[in-house]
Amino acid sequence: MTTLTQDTTTEKGLARVAQTLARWTEKWFPDAYVFALVGVFIVALAALANGSSPQTIVDSFGNGFWDLTAFTLQMSMVVLTGYVVATSPPVARLINRLAAVPQSAATAVSFVAFLSMSVSFLNWGLSLVFGGLLARAIARRVDLRVDYRALGAAAFMGLGAVWALGMSSSAAQLQATEASLPPALLKVTGILDFGTTIFTWQSLTMCAIIIALTVAIAHFSAPRGDAIKTAFELGVDLDDSPVPAALRSRPGEWLEYSRILPILAGLMTLGWLVSQFLTKPLLSVVSNLNGYLLIFLMLGLLLHGTPRNFLQAVTKAVPATAGILVQFPLYAAMAAILTGAVGNGGLTVSQHLAEFFTSVGSGGGFAVVVAIYTVILGIFVPSGGGKWLVxxxxxxxAATDVQMNLGWTVQIYNVAEALPNLINPFFMLPLLAVLGLKARDLVGFTFLQFIFHLPVVLLLVWVLGLTFNFVAPVIP
Known part of the structure; x- marks a missing residue:
């Protein structure tokens, strides 16, 4: 079996840097759960330093522990529905056809990165599952030896690069929906539709540049030769084929082997989807995560044909959700301490951070300051929509005070929001469950992307921000 202590002197340039980072992270980077536990205690110490009492901190910890319960279920269902759909015969054939396209190891890695980011612009949840399953399919090819860690990192690029610049951006969705905005925020910003945020030419240009940069880094950093570690060498089981259903043995099992109920459920889902398109804006329908999960769950039922086949696929997918179920509550507690533990002067840690970063920014530098602040806070509170409300x-x-365009300010936040994902394994968990890997296996490659992305993002938000004029908000 190949080991990480092998000679990698044949590697050059980015590939050698990626190998160095991969060796370091595999040796020193903790499990994602340990990472979350450490984060909780760091945030608690910050709250103590801010003057919060121990009682306030532990109350925030306990009271906020289950604040992400709905999101935890959603992320678990992202993994489950992805597995169920992908292991159905029709989708498995489609993914296998796509997996046959790349003709070299480096091309395979950049191919996965490009497709995962393209899908992420439409829906980040779909990107996680799609990218992971495509990586697994490529790794199963016997005619192509590809590094499975690099494939996995490439599959994560949708979340690590452009997700918040796309139509499923939590911040952009919140700002475009009056009913979702807290009154205090509505008075400051008014309604900012997608035409002022994700669909401005500046935002689309920034998205295109980041995609091109990410694909290039993925291609040139892909391990080659003896440095490659395949899924087999990492001990990952790539068998996604469904277990054949047992034969019907009694009359009462007839409906379990019938296609009638899946078809009826599919028709009901189709009727609901048509109703949504007729009564709601198109963008709000296609980017709604709950709707996506409903469609994928029913699609999985239809594609497997019978309830028995469907339930067998579900049973195989459930163990992959374990890490999500036990880790996400820690992030909820972390966010609660940051935003709820009031200290000296009646301010929380997050409020002190916000005041500091916004007070030192003015003019063109404001964009850079906001981006840096978003990256730092995002390492500890990896929640795009929830953190935006904070x-x-x-x-x-502050953007209004310094005459910065409000729609562009949202996009500054969005592009910077993706950067912490390259370090913090919070959003990596569903993908890790699909891949069968640990966060330490991917972070060496994603951290390399972070090194390049950070200065490019800071430059883009500064330069492109100069092309905007300030537009006073229209308050409903």
Whole structure:
């Protein structure tokens, strides 16, 4: 079996840097659960330093522990529905056809990165599952030896690069929906539709540049020769084929082997989808995560044909959700301490951070300051929409004070929001469950992307921000 202590002197350039980072992270990077536990205690110490009492901190910890319960279920269902759909015969054939396209190891890695980011612009949840299953399919090819860690990192690029610049951006969706905005924030920003945020030419240009940069880094950093570690060498089982259903043995099992109920459930889902398109804006329908999960769950039922086949696929997928179920509550507690433990002066840690970063920014430098602040806070509170509600009242008021375009300020937050994902394994968990890997296996490659992305993002938000004019918000 190949080991990480092998000679990698044949590697050059980015590939050698990626190998160095991969060796370091595999040796020193903790399990994602340990990472989350450490984060909780760091945030608690920060709250103590801010003047919060121990009682306030532990109350915030306990009271906020289950704040992400709905999101935890959603992420678990992202993994489950992805497995169920992908292991159905029709989708498995489609993924296998796509997996046959790349003709070299480096091309395979960059191919996965490009497709995962393209899908992520439409829906980040779909990107996680699609990218992971495509990586597995490529790794199963016997005619192509590809590094499975690099494939996995490439599959994560949708979340690590452009997800918040696309139509499923939590911050952009919140700002475009009056009913979702807290009154205090609504008074500052008014309604900012997608035409002022994700569909501006500046935002689309920034997205295209980041995609091109990410694909290039993925291609040139892909391990070659003896440095490659395949899924087999990593001990990953790549068998996604469904277990054949047992034969019907009694009359009461007739419906379990019938296609009638799946077809009826599919028709009901189709009727609901048509109703949504007729009564709601197109973008709000296609980017809704709950709707996506409903469609994928029913699609999985239809593609497997019978309830028995469907339930067998579900049973195989359930163990992959374990890490999500036990780790996400820690992030909820972390966020609660940051935003709920009031200290000296009646301010929380997050409020002090926001005041500091926005006070030192003015003019063109404001964009850079907001981006840096978003990256730092995002390492500890990896929640795009939830963190925006915490950050937005202060940042958007500061943007108004320095005459920064509010729609562009949202996009500054969005592009910077993706950067912490390259370090913090929070959003990596569903993909890790699909891949059968640990966070330490991918972070060496994603951290290399972070090194390049950070200065490019800071430059883009500065330069492109100069092309905007300030537009006073229209308050409903």
């Amino acid at each position: 950050e937005a009242p202060y940042v958007m008021q």
